[in-house]
Amino acid sequence: MSAIPVSDADLYTPGARADPYPIYRELRALGPVVHLSRYDLYALPRYHDVRAALMDWRTFSSARGVFVDPGMNAQLEGITLCSDPPEHTAMRAVLGRPLRQDRMRDITPTIEAEAERIVTELVDRGTFDAATELAEHLPMAVVSDLVGLPDRGRAKMLEWAAAMWDMQGPADERFEAAAPMVGEFMDYVAQEAVPGRIHPEGWATHLHQAADRGELAPDKCPALMLDYITPSLDTTILAITNTIALFARHPDQWDLLRADRSLIPHAINESLRLETPVPQFSRVLTEDHTIDGVPLPAGTRVALLYGSANRDERHYPDPERFDITRRPSDHLAFGRGEHVCVGMHLARLEMGTLLDRLADRVSRFDTITSTPLINNGLRGLEHLEVTVQTAGQRG
Numbered sequence: 001m002s003a004i005p006v007s008d009a010d011l012y013t014p015g016a017r018a019d020p021y022p023i024y025r026e027l028r029a030l031g032p033v034v035h036l037s038r039y040d041l042y043a044l045p046r047y048h049d050v051r052a053a054l055m056d057w058r059t060f061s062s063a064r065g066v067f068v069d070p071g072m073n074a075q076l077e078g079i080t081l082c083s084d085p086p087e088h089t090a091m092r093a094v095l096g097r098p099l100r101q102d103r104m105r106d107i108t109p110t111i112e113a114e115a116e117r118i119v120t121e122l123v124d125r126g127t128f129d130a131a132t133e134l135a136e137h138l139p140m141a142v143v144s145d146l147v148g149l150p151d152r153g154r155a156k157m158l159e160w161a162a163a164m165w166d167m168q169g170p171a172d173e174r175f176e177a178a179a180p181m182v183g184e185f186m187d188y189v190a191q192e193a194v195p196g197r198i199h200p201e202g203w204a205t206h207l208h209q210a211a212d213r214g215e216l217a218p219d220k221c222p223a224l225m226l227d228y229i230t231p232s233l234d235t236t237i238l239a240i241t242n243t244i245a246l247f248a249r250h251p252d253q254w255d256l257l258r259a260d261r262s263l264i265p266h267a268i269n270e271s272l273r274l275e276t277p278v279p280q281f282s283r284v285l286t287e288d289h290t291i292d293g294v295p296l297p298a299g300t301r302v303a304l305l306y307g308s309a310n311r312d313e314r315h316y317p318d319p320e321r322f323d324i325t326r327r328p329s330d331h332l333a334f335g336r337g338e339h340v341c342v343g344m345h346l347a348r349l350e351m352g353t354l355l356d357r358l359a360d361r362v363s364r365f366d367t368i369t370s371t372p373l374i375n376n377g378l379r380g381l382e383h384l385e386v387t388v389q390t391a392g393q394r395g
């Protein structure tokens with residue numbers, strides 16, 4: 001039996017939050033399993049092993065939490081993300097109803113109208129922040145109009161959601177600073193996002209109706225409501241911003257997309273592969289298990305490094321190249337298996353509609369400045385100031 005390589009690399013410094021890729025490369029080279037000594041986590045950095053773990057929920061359980069901090073894992077046990085079948089299956093069935101692929105038709109007109117409005121306004125202006133002015137617009141419109149939350153709290157929603165993500169890392173300064181905001185968010189959900197105050201036709205109301213029909217324990221409603229908010233805002237906002245940043249850096253790829261709109265779904269996958277917004281979750285082994293020849297005992301917490309797996313040179317040739325003709329539909333940015341992102345059709349619809357509208361109008365994006373987001377659970381850009389050239393205009 002070979003010894004498990006140990007690394008004292010810290011994935012939670014500001015530098016590593018902004019650019020974890022050199023560390024990921026080192027970890028992939030060290031072996032299929034690497035002990036991250038600072039956080040006592042066993043990291044899986046390679047594509048094959050992460051995918052295999054995602055497809056085997058019986059061995060790689062989510063029920064003891066999927067984050068880093070033991071306290072946070074204990075506190076969130078039993079939410080959709082942190083549960084196993086059959087409990088998970090029942091919650092996901094209710095939660096996922098409005099997010100099914102066949103339900104996207106119902107909301108496409110709303111998404112298209114909002115995309116048209118924001119793209120027209122910003123492209124006419126010429127210079128804008130692609131993160132805060134463009135990318136935030138659709139996910140926030142969805143939370144307001146489709147989830148149907150009360151107006152009070154809307155202004156704080158992004159801050160609250162980002163704080164939830166900050167608490168997914170180790171108990172460091174960012175984690176501690178986020179705790180009071182998460183408390184405010186919980187109070188809002190418990191006191192304001194309740195029947196009588198939420199929109200009677202919204203997704204949040206449907207959760208309570210499902211509880212009334214006995215499909216769901218009523219005390220699960222607040223947690224499921226959070227599932228429509230926390231994982232839907234920053235993830236999609238970062239994915240949109242990252243995509244614009246990639247096209248600004250690779251104008252040849254933007255030309256390809258403009259010439260052939262059927263490349264849009266592939267461009268979305270390629271962007272998610274290369275700039276994965278949720279770089280990791282974790283699992284706990286339910287029994288002794290051997291990963292690529294490395295034996296690990298039951299109870300081990302393993303970190304599934306989606307961001308590293310998506311750049312694994314063993315799986316994707318020339319992995320750091322942005323190539324929208326690559327068609328990497330097997331990327332792991334949405335996870336896989338039982339917990340595969342339940343909102344992925346919505347995220348794809350939002351991203352695809354925006355890209356389509358932008359392709360109508362914009363011939364070039366030029367980055368003026370960009371600022372990385374430093375968050376314990378997310379990766380991408382907090383600000384991306386761009387100037388656009390419009391079709392017909394020459395730089």
Ligand code: HEM
Binds near residue numbers: 062336343
């Ligand atoms: C580009 C945008 C998005 C990315 C990158 C993303 C990423 C992910 C990932 C990696 C997982 C897997 C969790 C695991 O392995 O344990 C996940 C699950 C989940 N996502 Fe997303 N997500 C996105 C958009 C959304 C949206 C728009 C929503 C909601 C409307 C959403 C709601 C959820 C929920 C509720 C889960 C938990 C599913 C379960 O445990 O069965 N996500 N997401």
